[in-house]
Amino acid sequence: MDTRHLIRISATALATAGLLVSGCSPGGTSPSASASAPRQTVPAALKTYYAQKLSWRACGAPGFQCATMKAPLDYKKPERADIKLAVTRKKATGPGRRLGSLLVNPGGPGGSAISYVQSYAAIGYPAPVRARYDMVAVDPRGVARSEPVECLTGKEMDAYTQVDQTPDDQGEAGKLVTSFKGFAAGCAKRSAAILPHVSTVEAARDMDILRAVLGDEKLNYVGASYGTFLGATYAELFPARAGRLVLDGAMDPSLPARDMNRDQTAGFETAFQSFAADCVKREDCPLGTGTPDGAGKRLKGLFDELDAEPVTTGQSRRLGESLATTGVIAAMYDESAWTELREALTRAMGGDGAALLALADTYYERAADGSYQNLMYANAAVNCLDLPPAFTGPDEVRSALPDFEKASPVFGEGLAWASMSCAYWPTRATGTPHRIEAKGAAPIVVVGTTRDPATPYKWARSLAGQLESGTLLTYDGDGHTAYGRGSDCIDTAINTYLLEGTPPKDGKKCS
Incomplete structure (x- = not known):
């Protein structure tokens, strides 16, 4: 038994994610609009990455495209080497005005976002969401198709x-x-x-390059499980570029590893x-x-x-x-x-x-x-x-x-x-436990399930309280994560937020 990757969405959950959803009528303003976002400069050493053009090709099932994006292996020394990241998308199907890209991550760390999108999300997410967003995924550095970490035979x-x-x-x-x-x-x-360059901070910085390369002023994102930490980290680094963020099955970034593992132990109990x-x-x-x-x-x-x-x-x-x-x-x-x-x-x-x-x-x-x-x-x-x-x-x-x-x-x-x-571990940790406030970010929806085994409900309460613009959405139920798992109440709240920009009332509860 190895439990280092308990913060993940399971294969069973992947197979059912997004299948039971409710539609929302089109409307609202585009989350990619730049009117409310202050201009942020890109460091000179990174401009070539932000200005790159992706070469898209057909891949996988009909309608999918794939490309390879470059990012610096080491953001402190970007001139030394690149890392190649695999990206996929399925363009908005219409009808309705396109709202930009919706980046999704299924968790892990280590889960393939590309496999998740191509197998489930771009098919099972609610039709109104797929109609108005390009469904996009990038395998984070070190994962699956993006120069994967390898260890044992x-x-x-x-x-x-x-x-x-x-x-x-x-x-x-x-x-x-x-x-x-x-x-x-x-x-x-x-x-x-x-190994020294697969941190969540670096993966979040890669996401900002992808946002720019896709032509979006703000990042719109649904992250499950560990993907909530990745999304919250993005909001911490780039609060003015955070668009509509859904963090489902939330982690608590303020906890040291021992407390996190003990909380997970209680969650599985x-x-x-x-x-x-x-x-x-x-x-x-x-x-x-x-x-x-x-x-x-x-x-x-x-x-x-x-x-x-x-x-x-x-x-x-x-x-x-x-x-x-x-x-x-x-x-x-x-x-x-x-x-x-x-x-x-x-x-x-x-x-x-x-x-x-x-x-x-x-x-x-x-x-x-x-x-x-x-x-x-x-x-x-x-x-x-x-x-x-x-x-x-x-x-x-x-x-x-x-x-x-x-x-x-x-x-x-x-x-x-x-x-x-x-x-x-052969590489010293570069991160530390800390609160994430993401001051200045647009409303961020944090979702918690009361009997979630891997990301205990109290973590969602904590993260929503840390985030300056966090709003807590609660699912009173079993299993890991909540969106697309059968609660019309949860699905409607999230769909409305993604399509119209209106977050649920803080503290809203569903079953």
Whole structure:
């Protein structure tokens, strides 16, 4: 189990994002209009990047275009080297006056925004939004098609994901440390040049170049999960250029890594309790028909059994505690996966770990041929650069275990040890926890889900309170993120904001 990329939108959520939406009538002023935006100068060293012309070509499904954009690898020394970033768009379909570009990011860090747009957003976002906006995505630096960070071979990654992350003694703790060091060394070996330059600040600066290259005076943006941190960072850097920003499943940038990881641990416990409350009411619940707490004890018991003796899966890999925990966590992102999880747990308790392994493989983006997408590698590279490590070694983890286990009796121990991963990263963190106020920015809509597992609701409240122009929109429900997940109230509020520029009333609640 590796939890560095818990702040992400899951594959299940990607498949359903934007499918249930409500239309809004056209109207309002263009968010690209420059009347209210003070002129901001571009540094001389960056003018060639801002003035570049993209060469678009047809790609993917009908209607999509792709291009390659250049940005400086190092913004402090832009003359030294470029980085090439992959961009895609699908032009506004009409009718109605075009409102400019709508940049979207699905989270991660490490999720491919291009895959998200081409597979889902440009098809599943509400028709009135697609009619008036060009749907645009850029894979952030180090991600997928944009000079991806690489770390391990498929076989090495298989071994890494199976390491015991609830060590029972010094020997097992040593093996876990060795696995983290090996992962970091692999990244340093295969991606040394890019590792120091994949921070969220740099990715946000890339977004401003893209905004200018697309011809938009302001950036209009929908970011989910980690994408909310990316969007908030953009607003912090370029408040006068922030257009209509939706931050769904918000992060709290003021938290240090240890507090963030502990909050996430509590978030997964909240999500599990919701799953368990539903499960114990059903005859097919493998965790019993008692109470949610009892279900949690039964699940923890299963993890302990798999720690002692992994079960077969029909392939060379066996299902141990680490992969089983990852499989359960994967299903917490979207309540539509609860049925699949009940079935997978039932099979695992009967000695067949194939279904739970499949959930873990989806989470890790492992293909049937044993290869992995670069999500895990990019995620580690960005997270370990953005914040100093939560822990510097095993002794600090052991001291924090009571707090993590209090946050989640089911997941606390494993998530505490997983939080040590950045301790051995080869590149020193360049970011620090801080409040983001984005003074002078236009209204920014921050969306929080009350039982969100990966981005706890209190983070949305905090970010909305930090942002000078933040307005909080609440979804009382389960799952990770809210837009396009079945709430007409949420969808209408966001659609109205994107199309008309009118944000929902601060504190509006939906179910």
